[in-house]
Amino acid sequence: MKPIQFIGLLCLAVLAGSAQAAVFNAVQLDKSRLSFTFRQMGVPVQGSFSRFAAQLSFDPAKPAAASAVIDADLSSVDAGSPEANDEVLGPQWFNAKVFPRARFVSSTVRALGGNRYEAVGKLTIKGRTQNVTAPFTYVGQGATARFDGAFSLKRADFAIGEGEWAAFDTVANEIQIVFHIQAASLPAPRK
Amino acid sequence: MIMTARQPTQIYTRTAIALHWLMAVLILVTFSVGLYMHGLHLSPFKLKIYSWHKWAGVTAFLLLLVRLLWRVAHRPPELPESMPVWQRMGAQAVHGLLYLLMIAVPLTGWLMSSAKGFQTVYFGVLPIPDLLAKNTELGNALRAIHEWLNYLMLALVTGHAGMALKHHLIDRDDILVRMAPRRRAIAKKERT
Numbered sequence: 035m036k037p038i039q040f041i042g043l044l045c046l047a048v049l050a051g052s053a054q055a056a057v058f059n060a061v062q063l064d065k066s067r068l069s070f071t072f073r074q075m076g077v078p079v080q081g082s083f084s085r086f087a088a089q090l091s092f093d094p095a096k097p098a099a100a101s102a103v104i105d106a107d108l109s110s111v112d113a114g115s116p117e118a119n120d121e122v123l124g125p126q127w128f129n130a131k132v133f134p135r136a137r138f139v140s141s142t143v144r145a146l147g148g149n150r151y152e153a154v155g156k157l158t159i160k161g162r163t164q165n166v167t168a169p170f171t172y173v174g175q176g177a178t179a180r181f182d183g184a185f186s187l188k189r190a191d192f193a194i195g196e197g198e199w200a201a202f203d204t205v206a207n208e209i210q211i212v213f214h215i216q217a218a219s220l221p222a223p224r225k
Numbered sequence: 226m227i228m229t230a231r232q233p234t235q236i237y238t239r240t241a242i243a244l245h246w247l248m249a250v251l252i253l254v255t256f257s258v259g260l261y262m263h264g265l266h267l268s269p270f271k272l273k274i275y276s277w278h279k280w281a282g283v284t285a286f287l288l289l290l291v292r293l294l295w296r297v298a299h300r301p302p303e304l305p306e307s308m309p310v311w312q313r314m315g316a317q318a319v320h321g322l323l324y325l326l327m328i329a330v331p332l333t334g335w336l337m338s339s340a341k342g343f344q345t346v347y348f349g350v351l352p353i354p355d356l357l358a359k360n361t362e363l364g365n366a367l368r369a370i371h372e373w374l375n376y377l378m379l380a381l382v383t384g385h386a387g388m389a390l391k392h393h394l395i396d397r398d399d400i401l402v403r404m405a406p407r408r409r410a411i412a413k414k415e416r417t
Contacts, residue, residue: 074272075272075273075275075276075346075349076276076346076349076350077276077343077344077345077346077349078344079342079343080342080359114342114343115341115342115343117267118267120267121267198268198269199269201269203269204269204272204273205269205272
């Protein structure tokens with residue numbers, strides 16, 4: 035082995051080591067988005083939550099150790115129109131006065147190969163908890179990482195839309211949740 | 226007998242008559258539904274009636290295309306020579322404006338829906354592409370335009386119907402009768 039090759043390998047090893055040490059744990063909320071798509075009368079409608087909190091710990095070298103907790107502030111909903119925003123906070127939908135937040139807590143994360151991963155966890159909305167599986171991709175770029183994923187839920191499982199809204203002929207049962215999380219890697223605080 | 230002699234140029238085709246009245250019904254129903262629906266409280270019924278209104282608007286637009294094609298291929302009868310020139314010009318101007326509104330009203334409805342963030346999906350199955358992206362201010366402006374074009378159309382339709390009645394009841398000419406749905410049947414009966 036020539037010295038230059040050795041130095042090259044050493045550099046690679048150092049780089050790999052530093053990459054392994056990168057745990058993405060500081061979510062950049064201003065660069066993250068939590069949105070959803072639903073169908074009403076066959077028309078796809080986009081919505082989003084402008085306020086949410088996210089705690090994340092993701093080490094690409096140890097995906098099984100990753101964890102995520104996401105809390106959406108339901109009152110920050112944009113459900114497509116001002117009247118829909120008012121309606122969806124009411125007792126038949128989110129009942130946001132009693133249940134102001136939706137929460138996702140991951141239980142396991144596993145690698146699916148390439149940059150694809152899968153988070154399994156519990157989603158709680160309106161006091162009802164369901165298991166969900168959210169496939170996502172991870173793209174690391176220096177000290178920041180982007181996570182993009184989506185999964186669908188059935189609104190009836192969470193009693194979202196009761197009474198006159200319970201039928202699916204106007205608002206479909208299936209709701210697609212789309213998330214984009216950007217996080218930085220912060221060193222552990224020194225004492 | 227005079228009427229019989231003038232019949233070849235005087236009469237509208239059965240198709241033109243059917244298209245005219247079908248459009249009249251569609252406009253009246255869609256207009257009334259539009260007037261009624263926007264004051265509704267949000268409910269599944271409101272979402273349905275909005276969709277029905279949009280589907281009716283798309284149907285009216287398609288019907289208009291058929292009408293225009295038919296009109297190009299089948300020259301409509303001339304206005305009676307008994308009418309003064311200014312009246313004939315007025316009638317033609319109103320007809321021209323009505324055609325313009327039959328294009329502009331559904332188009333502004335579609336654009337307004339897009340700008341408000343709701344794609345139009347014909348009968349819930351056929352998505353019509355959005356020309357505009359969601360934009361609240363533009364959506365509100367288009368809503369106002371759609372509304373005022375509709376009031377203009379209401380005024381013109383009222384004038385159109387009123388003038389037809391005036392021709393029938395005061396001038397006692399055949400302007401209304403030649404567009405009446407039973408005109409051909411009557412004509413046939415007269416001939417036999």
